[in-house]
Amino acid sequence: MDNSNLILNFVTQGPNVGNQSIRSKLKEVRGGWKEKNRVRKSLKRELKKSNSGSNEISLTSTIVEAGSNEISLTSTNVETGSNVLPEKSNSKKQSNQTNKSSNKGDKETLNHLNGDSNNKTQIISSIFTRNPEIVDINENKISSNNIANNEPSNAPINDTSFIGMGLNVDLVANVKNKLGIEKPTNVQKKAIPFLLSSIQNNNDTNNKDVDIVLQAETGSGKTLAYLLPIVHRLICVTNDLQNTDQKTRSPLSRSVGTLAIILTPTRELAKQIFSVLEILVNIPPSRLSDRHLAHWIVPGSITGGEKKQSEKARLRKGINILVCTPGRLLDHLSNTKSFIVEHLHWLILDEADRLLELGFEETLQNILKILDDRTETGNNLKSNLFTSPMWPKKRQTILCSATLKDDVKRLVGYSLSNPLYVSGNDYSKGQMYSTPNQLKQTYVITPAKLRLVTLTAILKSIFKDKNTNHKVIVFFSCCDTVDFHFDLFVNSGNFQKDEISNISEGDRELIMDIDEESHRESNSKSKEILSTVIPKVRLFKLHGDLLQRDRTTTFNEFSKLKSGILFCTDVAARGLDLPNVAKIIQYDPPTDLKDYVHRVGRTARLGKKGDAILFLLPSEIEYISVLKSHEIHAEPVQVEALLENLVQKDKNKDYKVIATDIQLRFEEYVYSDNKCITLARKAYSSFIRAYATHSVSEKHIFHVKKLHLDVKPKSLSLKRMAEEDVNDEFAIGSYSSLLGPTTKRKKKG
Numbered sequence: 157m158d159n160s161n162l163i164l165n166f167v168t169q170g171p172n173v174g175n176q177s178i179r180s181k182l183k184e185v186r187g188g189w190k191e192k193n194r195v196r197k198s199l200k201r202e203l204k205k206s207n208s209g210s211n212e213i214s215l216t217s218t219i220v221e222a223g224s225n226e227i228s229l230t231s232t233n234v235e236t237g238s239n240v241l242p243e244k245s246n247s248k249k250q251s252n253q254t255n256k257s258s259n260k261g262d263k264e265t266l267n268h269l270n271g272d273s274n275n276k277t278q279i280i281s282s283i284f285t286r287n288p289e290i291v292d293i294n295e296n297k298i299s300s301n302n303i304a305n306n307e308p309s310n311a312p313i314n315d316t317s318f319i320g321m322g323l324n325v326d327l328v329a330n331v332k333n334k335l336g337i338e339k340p341t342n343v344q345k346k347a348i349p350f351l352l353s354s355i356q357n358n359n360d361t362n363n364k365d366v367d368i369v370l371q372a373e374t375g376s377g378k379t380l381a382y383l384l385p386i387v388h389r390l391i392c393v394t395n396d397l398q399n400t401d402q403k404t405r406s407p408l409s410r411s412v413g414t415l416a417i418i419l420t421p422t423r424e425l426a427k428q429i430f431s432v433l434e435i436l437v438n439i440p441p442s443r444l445s446d447r448h449l450a451h452w453i454v455p456g457s458i459t460g461g462e463k464k465q466s467e468k469a470r471l472r473k474g475i476n477i478l479v480c481t482p483g484r485l486l487d488h489l490s491n492t493k494s495f496i497v498e499h500l501h502w503l504i505l506d507e508a509d510r511l512l513e514l515g516f517e518e519t520l521q522n523i524l525k526i527l528d529d530r531t532e533t534g535n536n537l538k539s540n541l542f543t544s545p546m547w548p549k550k551r552q553t554i555l556c557s558a559t560l561k562d563d564v565k566r567l568v569g570y571s572l573s574n575p576l577y578v579s580g581n582d583y584s585k586g587q588m589y590s591t592p593n594q595l596k597q598t599y600v601i602t603p604a605k606l607r608l609v610t611l612t613a614i615l616k617s618i619f620k621d622k623n624t625n626h627k628v629i630v631f632f633s634c635c636d637t638v639d640f641h642f643d644l645f646v647n648s649g650n651f652q653k654d655e656i657s658n659i660s661e662g663d664r665e666l667i668m669d670i671d672e673e674s675h676r677e678s679n680s681k682s683k684e685i686l687s688t689v690i691p692k693v694r695l696f697k698l699h700g701d702l703l704q705r706d707r708t709t710t711f712n713e714f715s716k717l718k719s720g721i722l723f724c725t726d727v728a729a730r731g732l733d734l735p736n737v738a739k740i741i742q743y744d745p746p747t748d749l750k751d752y753v754h755r756v757g758r759t760a761r762l763g764k765k766g767d768a769i770l771f772l773l774p775s776e777i778e779y780i781s782v783l784k785s786h787e788i789h790a791e792p793v794q795v796e797a798l799l800e801n802l803v804q805k806d807k808n809k810d811y812k813v814i815a816t817d818i819q820l821r822f823e824e825y826v827y828s829d830n831k832c833i834t835l836a837r838k839a840y841s842s843f844i845r846a847y848a849t850h851s852v853s854e855k856h857i858f859h860v861k862k863l864h865l866d867v868k869p870k871s872l873s874l875k876r877m878a879e880e881d882v883n884d885e886f887a888i889g890s891y892s893s894l895l896g897p898t899t900k901r902k903k904k905g
């Protein structure tokens with residue numbers, strides 16, 4: 157046989173034939189895993205020879221194309237005694253045959269190979285057969301002028317400057333030098349003057365230090381919109397005090413306690429805000445004098461990631477601007493006596509919708525009550541430190557949100573008094589959501605069986621040019637699906653099927669242990685995790701079940717990175733500023749519309765271009781109308797067009813053949829190891845649970861019952877799933893339609 161066209165065939169035996177002897181012989185082998193692997197392979201070869209006449213044959217074949225790294229693989233179970241030997245043939249003819257035979261009912265697609273159909277039958281997974289018909293009711297309703305108005309809506313604007321708005325010159329210079337920010341965005345232009353109002357509109361008592369609701373689309377710079385005025389006012393207060401009391405440099409110190417609290421829903425966001433704050437207050441000596449303008453201001457972040465005692469110690473010393481998460485704040489307000497909040501002047505509720513969504517409403521109410529009781533503002537402040545007109549006359553509360561749903565409005569009702577609504581956009585007719593104009597939004601209706609290969613096709617096409625940098629975020633609905641797909645994309649590309657697929661469970665466990673050893677060894681050498689499915693691309697995962705330390709590392713690394721893929725849950729959807737993300741893939745639709753807005757908002761930030769694609773099942777098409785009713789317009793993309801991206805090198809190849817090969821490789825990988833199967837099963841059940849959490853208003857589109865009807869018309873139902881939960885085959889079969897693998901399996905052992 158020619159090396160350039162190497163075909164390997166492995167024939168599986170009945171589950172226990174010869175396995176005992178392999179296992180016992182392997183145990184006798186001395187030496188490391190490499191030696192054991194070598195012996196195992198030779199034993200397997202012997203075993204194969206001696207059993208070549210067996211009646212029940214499960215056949216798998218691997219075609220290795222010389223000169224190419226791409227390994228294509230097909231497999232299935234054959235129930236006759238015929239020995240099936242696929243050969244590499246004219247690939248185009250082969251794919252044509254695949255197409256023609258694609259309707260052959262319950263058996264997997266039969267592919268009679270060119271020229272010798274009598275005894276050479278290749279059977280491939282039928283991911284292209286019996287898929288529901290896709291009727292896109294939205295397609296012809298979309299007119300091109302609805303799509304991605306190219307004028308960026310969240311970009312900095314040229315007609316105003318920060319100095320023109322009244323901000324301190326040195327603060328503005330600092331922002332320019334350290335953050336490269338020169339011009340305000342629309343929301344900053346609108347909000348900052350109101351937040352400086354004590355200074356700007358001193359005579360206008362109606363317009364002084366009002367509470368503010370800040371609603372602006374994602375990536376429009378809301379953080380600086382509230383941080384800049386606070387730091388500015390503290391600088392002005394310092395200057396005022398220095399002018400009245402020339403002898404002291406500044407009588408204000410960190411011991412004055414906490415003057416501003418910024419509440420955020422997640423630790424990541426708290427850390428992000430804190431790092432911006434550190435930059436803002438670290439102003440070099442003024443060009444006009446040698447004074448450090450804000451030297452006394454100590455920012456701090458308390459998010460529960462460290463020991464409570466050390467948090468207490470930091471609070472005792474004094475944190476003037478505190479960024480924190482609600483649970484920890486309430487804890488310290490209730491239990492840390494040295495936590496001084498009597499002089500609090502600003503309270504910011506950032507990502508307010510997310511705060512509520514994570515169930516913090518009661519915590520927020522308790523925090524507000526304690527702060528109301530303990531805060532002394534305006535005339536109640538006895539110290540001379542607070543006589544400057546630059547202090548807000550009362551505690552100013554600012555609520556930020558990219559979306560304004562009813563729960564947020566309720567929160568506004570009891571936490572803000574007579575608030576002023578400032579919006580970065582021209583929200584029309586009670587519009588609650590807005591996405592950046594320049595964001596290109598698309599959707600693809602994908603039959604369940606094609607989801608995984610479609611995702612692979614998109615990722616492969618994005619990274620096909622090795623010299624271009626891309627950052628991509630893929631959103632999943634739950635932690636377990638992130639874990640499963642992460643493992644699949646990290647390991648399945650290197651998976652050598654011949655290593656393990658044809659041996660018993662007992663031997664498999666032994667061998668998997670050996671292989672894990674080697675895997676651990678290679679992983680400890682390199683900290684970077686590369687995908688083997690999308691070669692040479694770094695892969696990250698981020699979700700709430702990971703250790704905080706790992707989450708922080710991932711966030712930091714992915715932020716700095718030029719090229720890579722992040723698999724994540726909605727933990728990364730809110731507020732996180734991950735620079736230069738080019739594409740968002742919503743592999744699982746969001747469980748709430750506002751999550752859609754936040755997810756796509758990780759790209760197209762600050763006027764930059766961005767792309768977002770949403771995966772929908774055929775039963776979920778109506779979701780596009782829901783988006784449209786909220787002025788969110790997405791353009792359809794055909795699944796076939798995306799899959800054609802799989803044909804990269806050999807243009808004569810049929811994308812269906814390649815997609816099937818990829819799918820089967822995934823399947824073989826999943827079936828190779830009990831751990832993978834467990835991951836898959838967990839992913840499946842968590843996926844179903846997450847699916848059940850779609851909001852009531854969208855239940856008619858995303859209903860678990862619909863999902864089952866759509867996914868496996870004949871055999872699937874939730875009840876059946878529960879009964880059969882112990883059965884790997886069934887679980888994987890069910891899972892497969894939704895998450896990936898689709899080949900029907902014979903139950904082993």
Ligand SMILES: Nc1ncnc2c1ncn2[C@@H]1O[C@H](COP(=O)(O)OP(=O)(O)OP(=O)(O)O)[C@@H](O)[C@H]1O
Binds near residue numbers: 312344372378732758
């Ligand atoms: N005027 C500006 N010009 C250029 N860049 C800016 C400007 N204002 C803020 N930025 C930068 O834009 C990025 C996004 O800002 P920020 O995180 O505050 O946006 P956001 O509106 O809060 O977004 P999200 O709703 O997604 O949380 C940050 O990296 C920030 O440094």
